[in-house]
Amino acid sequence: MITVYGAPPTRALRVLWMLEEMGLPYQARPVDFANRHQDAEFMAASPTGAIPGIKDGDVAMMESVAIMEYLGARYGPTPIVPEPRDADFPLYQQFLHFGEAGLAAPLNVALGSRFFAPEAEKSNWGATFAVQMVTRRSKALADQLDRSAYAAGERFTAADISCGYALGLAEALGFADDLDPALGDYLARLRERPAFQKASQPNIAA
Numbered sequence: 709m710i711t712v713y714g715a716p717p718t719r720a721l722r723v724l725w726m727l728e729e730m731g732l733p734y735q736a737r738p739v740d741f742a743n744r745h746q747d748a749e750f751m752a753a754s755p756t757g758a759i760p761g762i763k764d765g766d767v768a769m770m771e772s773v774a775i776m777e778y779l780g781a782r783y784g785p786t787p788i789v790p791e792p793r794d795a796d797f798p799l800y801q802q803f804l805h806f807g808e809a810g811l812a813a814p815l816n817v818a819l820g821s822r823f824f825a826p827e828a829e830k831s832n833w834g835a836t837f838a839v840q841m842v843t844r845r846s847k848a849l850a851d852q853l854d855r856s857a858y859a860a861g862e863r864f865t866a867a868d869i870s871c872g873y874a875l876g877l878a879e880a881l882g883f884a885d886d887l888d889p890a891l892g893d894y895l896a897r898l899r900e901r902p903a904f905q906k907a908s909q910p911n912i913a914a
């Protein structure tokens with residue numbers, strides 16, 4: 709049984725969503741964010757203390773997108789992960805990583821500032837820059853959605869999970885309305901998926 713350390717709204721949502729889409733059994737194990745470095749079981753799965761981590765038998769992994777790649781490779785094939793020779797694969801690979809490396813990762817600066825910085829530092833230069841950078845970069849996804857229904861073509865893939873999570877983060881940080889409206893429509897469409905709704909439940913246990 710796969711154990712997922714962490715819960716929504718953290719990036720554990722990506723992993724839970726992927727597991728739900730693939731119909732794989734798992735157990736979700738919440739992590740107390742403030743005390744996570746003292747949580748030995750969680751730290752064994754994610755030694756940086758970043759959420760999420762997973763344990764799957766002898767396998768322990770961190771990094772949400774790497775975990776998604778692992779699940780697709782080990783427990784696939786699945787329609788949400790195009791095969792390497794599929795024409796959509798390059799776009800898939802690009803947007804799978806873009807969701808974290810291009811969009812969500814810089815937003816950690818804005819998130820950290822919002823929740824942990826002293827009042828006068830909450831809108832500091834770095835946080836504002838990160839939001840502007842993500843706003844600018846998100847145009848690449850909006851342009852792609854002009855060409856296809858999903859990030860990697862006409863069908864839903866794990867790249868949409870990755871990017872959808874980042875757009876949810878933009879919403880939580882209050883700048884989603886500054887993004888191309890196509891991205892809001894896309895996020896709303898993603899959120900209609902039963903697997904997203906199941907993965908988003910606060911006290912998820914499967």
Ligand SMILES: N[C@@H](CCC(=O)N[C@@H](CS)C(=O)NCC(=O)O)C(=O)O
Nearest residue numbers: 718719757758759760771772773808
């Ligand atoms: N690139 C990592 C980022 C993980 C990350 O930043 N997680 C947040 C919660 S969503 C966190 O735990 N931040 C605190 C930390 O990194 O110590 C991933 O995709 O898993």
